[in-house]
Amino acid sequence: MSENLNIPGIYGCAVFGEKEMRDRLPRAIYKSLKKSMATGEELDPVVADATALAMKEWAIDQGATHYTHWFQPLTGTTAEKHDSFISPQEGGTVIMELRGKELIKGEPDASSFPSGGIRATFEARGYTVWDITSPAFLYESGTTKTLCIPTAFCSYTGEALDKKTPLLRSMEAISRQALRICRLFGDTQTQKVIPSVGPEQEYFIVDRETYLRRKDLIFTGRTLFGAMPPKGQEMEDHYFGAIKERVSSYMRDLDVELWKLGIPAKTEHNEAAPAQHELAPIYATANVATDENMLIMNVMKKVALRHGLVCLLHEKPFAGVNGSGKHNNWSLTTDDGKNLLDPGKEPQHNRMFLLMLAAIMRAVDEHAGLLRVSAANPGNDHRLGANEAPPAIISMFLGEQLTTVVEHIIADNDEAVPAVSRMKVGVATLPAIRRDATDRNRTSPFAFTGNKFEFRMVPSSGCIADANTVLNTIVADALASFADELEGAQDFDAALHALIRREMKAHQRIIFNGNGYTDEWVAEAARRGLPNIVSMVDAIPHLITRDAVELFERHGVYTEKELVARADVSFELYAKTINIEALTMIDMAGKDIIPAVVRYTTEVAASIAAVEAVGMDASVQRDLLSRVSVLLRQASAALADLRVCQSAAARMTGEEQARAYYERVCPAMQVLRAPVDHLEMIVGSSYWPMPTYGDLLFNV
Ligand code: ADP
Ligand code: MG
Numbered sequence: 001m002s003e004n005l006n007i008p009g010i011y012g013c014a015v016f017g018e019k020e021m022r023d024r025l026p027r028a029i030y031k032s033l034k035k036s037m038a039t040g041e042e043l044d045p046v047v048a049d050a051t052a053l054a055m056k057e058w059a060i061d062q063g064a065t066h067y068t069h070w071f072q073p074l075t076g077t078t079a080e081k082h083d084s085f086i087s088p089q090e091g092g093t094v095i096m097e098l099r100g101k102e103l104i105k106g107e108p109d110a111s112s113f114p115s116g117g118i119r120a121t122f123e124a125r126g127y128t129v130w131d132i133t134s135p136a137f138l139y140e141s142g143t144t145k146t147l148c149i150p151t152a153f154c155s156y157t158g159e160a161l162d163k164k165t166p167l168l169r170s171m172e173a174i175s176r177q178a179l180r181i182c183r184l185f186g187d188t189q190t191q192k193v194i195p196s197v198g199p200e201q202e203y204f205i206v207d208r209e210t211y212l213r214r215k216d217l218i219f220t221g222r223t224l225f226g227a228m229p230p231k232g233q234e235m236e237d238h239y240f241g242a243i244k245e246r247v248s249s250y251m252r253d254l255d256v257e258l259w260k261l262g263i264p265a266k267t268e269h270n271e272a273a274p275a276q277h278e279l280a281p282i283y284a285t286a287n288v289a290t291d292e293n294m295l296i297m298n299v300m301k302k303v304a305l306r307h308g309l310v311c312l313l314h315e316k317p318f319a320g321v322n323g324s325g326k327h328n329n330w331s332l333t334t335d336d337g338k339n340l341l342d343p344g345k346e347p348q349h350n351r352m353f354l355l356m357l358a359a360i361m362r363a364v365d366e367h368a369g370l371l372r373v374s375a376a377n378p379g380n381d382h383r384l385g386a387n388e389a390p391p392a393i394i395s396m397f398l399g400e401q402l403t404t405v406v407e408h409i410i411a412d413n414d415e416a417v418p419a420v421s422r423m424k425v426g427v428a429t430l431p432a433i434r435r436d437a438t439d440r441n442r443t444s445p446f447a448f449t450g451n452k453f454e455f456r457m458v459p460s461s462g463c464i465a466d467a468n469t470v471l472n473t474i475v476a477d478a479l480a481s482f483a484d485e486l487e488g489a490q491d492f493d494a495a496l497h498a499l500i501r502r503e504m505k506a507h508q509r510i511i512f513n514g515n516g517y518t519d520e521w522v523a524e525a526a527r528r529g530l531p532n533i534v535s536m537v538d539a540i541p542h543l544i545t546r547d548a549v550e551l552f553e554r555h556g557v558y559t560e561k562e563l564v565a566r567a568d569v570s571f572e573l574y575a576k577t578i579n580i581e582a583l584t585m586i587d588m589a590g591k592d593i594i595p596a597v598v599r600y601t602t603e604v605a606a607s608i609a610a611v612e613a614v615g616m617d618a619s620v621q622r623d624l625l626s627r628v629s630v631l632l633r634q635a636s637a638a639l640a641d642l643r644v645c646q647s648a649a650a651r652m653t654g655e656e657q658a659r660a661y662y663e664r665v666c667p668a669m670q671v672l673r674a675p676v677d678h679l680e681m682i683v684g685s686s687y688w689p690m691p692t693y694g695d696l697l698f699n700v
Contacts, residue, residue: 005256012262014062016055016136016147024054037132038192038335040172048100055136056085056098059147062138067098067147069106069128072163073113074569076377076463078294079153081108082146103149104130114572116565118159125156131164134291137261141302150291159562163465164287166557170472171195171286173555177476178332178340180483184492185352190334195472198283198452199293202324202460203300204275204312205247207699210691211310215592219584220577221314221461222379224669225593227677228320229694231274246700247277250307254279257299263292273321274697283329283452286472290465293326297461309700313461315379318693323383324460325390328467331452332356332475342451348405348417351496357406358503359482360453361396363474364446365510367551368394368531369542371446374470375457376536376570378577383459385534390445390456393525393532395512397444403513410505443516473557478503480555537662540570540655571658575649578661582646585669589639592689593676597632600687601625628682631675638672 012019021030029050036043043051059067068080087097106128113126128151136149153162160166171194178193211217216224251268258265264282271278279300281292297313304311316323332340341357344350364371371394375384385392398406404417441447445457458467482499489495509528514521525532533539542548544560544567552558558566604625611618645668649660680688 007259010256011259014138014140014260015262016058017262020058021051021054024058025050033132043100043104043132045100048104050100052098052100052103055103055147056096059138059145060085060096062145064138064145064147066144067102067149069108069130069151070148071128071151071153072290072294072463072465073153073161074116074163074566075114075573076163076461078298079108079113080146080148081106098147106149106151108153113153113161114569115155115161116568118155118161118561118565126153126161127156128153131168131287131291133285134288135262137295139298159559159565163463163469164290166469166562167287167290167465167472169557170469170476170555173557174332174472174476174479177479177483180487181352181355181479182334184483184486187334190336190338192335193340194333194335195286195468196283196331196333196339196452197286197289197464197468198280198329199289199458199464200278200280200327200329201293201296201300202271202276202278202326204273204314204317204324205250205277205304205309205700206275206312206696208305208308208310210695210699213691214696215588215690216581216584217310217312217317220581221312222317222382222581223319223693223696224581224585225588225673225676225680226318226693226696227680229692229697231694231698244700246307246309250304250309251277251279253306254300254303257303258296261292261295261299263296265296271322271324273318273323275700276322276324283331286330286468287465290463290468293464315377315459315461316382318697319382320693321697323379325380325383325456326458326460326462326464328455328458328464328471329449329452330455330468330471339451341453343402347402348408351500354405354409354500355482355496357402358500358507359475359478361507361510362478362503363471364394364396365507366478367470367474367548368510369533369539369545370470370474370548370551371455371467372457372531372533373539373542373570374466375455375459375462376539377459377462378536378574379461380457380459381535384457385532390443391516391521391532392534393516393522393530394445394457394510395516395525395530396453396510397441397447397513398511399441399448399513402448403511406504406508406511409501410508412501441513441516444512445516469557473552473555476555477551535662536570536574537655537658540567540574540658543567543570568654571655574658575661578665579646579650582642582661582665582669585672586639586643586646588690589635589672589676593679594632594636594639596687596689597628597635597679597683600683601628601632604628624682628679631679631682634675635672635679638668638675642668642672 021033029047032044032047033051035041066082066084068082070078070080073079085096085098086094088094108126108128131150131152134150136147139146139148152165152168154160154165174195175193179190182190214223216222255265266280266282268277268279279296281296283289284292300311315325340352343353347353384390401417408415408417447454455467455471458464485499486492486495509530522532544563549560549563552563553560604621608618608621608625611621645664649657649665652660680692
């Protein structure tokens, strides 16, 4: 793929976007559609029919034969049900058809998607509804091209069965509340406030042939065994290092595919761990960014295969090297493009910004548990709090300047806060550059980075809808309470000042600018009363506390029934994931590893006999054999114990089951892994039944 590409020419060629709509729709239809997009008003059936027709013609022109309602069930992945455009006619002929009502609404027989009991199978009806604010696109797989229509998925009675519906509801909630604040500041123009999201996606790339020889990667997405290679990430030579040729041609191909889909993939670089990389698109409206991120993950995996590679999105594919996450950059923008989180030159006097900051401090402090659960998945348990990537404790990084601003406000100190300074590099030919208002603090889970907050706990393989639904809702709630108070104030300026001060003071404990990976921080956070929720199983109940239910119901984001369903689905998802991991370990240890070690010991024993038969000293072999035998016995006992734990847990249900997997099965897996990893380091490499970390991490 080295020819010169006309990038502007291909950009967006696989989306039914603005340009296509304008070119293909009658003017009145186009205007009416745009209006519905902006206001959320229901689509007129005539407009729907005309749009469906134009969309179908465009898709067929591009070679599409099928269409699908594309949605995000609670499994955290995407789902689609393909229908062909074919519509049989009298006389045995067919026409290619997509009617307005098929565009707007679908009815997948989706009874096998997890619903947490919302939908019993006898009433298995679920509907997909077109999200007109996210553009339809063409997805290519092999030789088929499918028109994908982004949709929300809900039950017959209107309960959300997906991750998008609550996200859309939370976007309405935050817009409603932020608008009240805009009005208080005399803004009569803004009609909508939009959460903008830019997710930075981390991933690993490994060679496909090597991958295929690892059952654990195939079945679970992560390695369940594996000793550290002689070289890890200690040299720090991978981060931002030169990208290897095979990976860079993959990245280029990936970019092109994403650009065709109108996804503005922007930066790509190596990450901290060997074989780890990152991709960041330019930010978009929260729901569009969510759809795009799902698509990015999909395309990443698909394109990798073309290059003989596999893209690993798991949060912790390899023990001992950094895991992957998503940095969810989040800000609030008015419909005319003003970023409400932009501190400007003088944050100290930017009252709108300070009010937003106070609201976010309050939201994050009061609902740390919800943020934590929004980032929980089984893979993230290996990352959060495991001395890398963000710790499991939620705190907020503001940087020096803003922290001083907050301190001044709390102390009622009018002294000017030093503006952002210029940094001189000390080389005359390099210009002095404006120092970022915030330094980089890579250890903070929730960091202010210039004009946005970056929530860094989000799992690399997960759907970012959950995190953004929570963020939007908790900030909406703080803004609602501020608006209630300020709308009734006699003296707005005085009331505003008092409110900002009071809230910052009340929630100052959430601010932490230090190193979040240290034990001192764990102790300090406990002193401050900040929760430290170390596992997914402990996080899930935070979704259904009285406070959480009331919060989400107050803003129409989730009903109690929907929340309970989600908690159930999460426990189940956790249990299923660990069960697969346990079974994979049992299989690998029992069928591959132990037999390989036995073969090795047999040969060492034969060597001892042969060497001693000629009267020579076999003490080295004897020593080796005895060390291997001890570890082999340990591994075999641990395997037996894991079998017992796994089958006990498999018989349970619900939260009790998830807890059994967490408290019994996970530790048993660790106990099995330890002697096996030790064996890997002493058993001859030609005996070892699978590729090692070294083969996986340094072989692309
Ligand atoms: P950083 O270097 O701080 O990580 P980047 O400029 O690389 O920042 O941006 C990281 C991500 O944040 C990108 O996806 C970018 O589009 C997104 N982003 C930038 N500004 C905003 C904003 N105002 N709101 C949401 N996301 C943003
Ligand atoms: Mg970043």
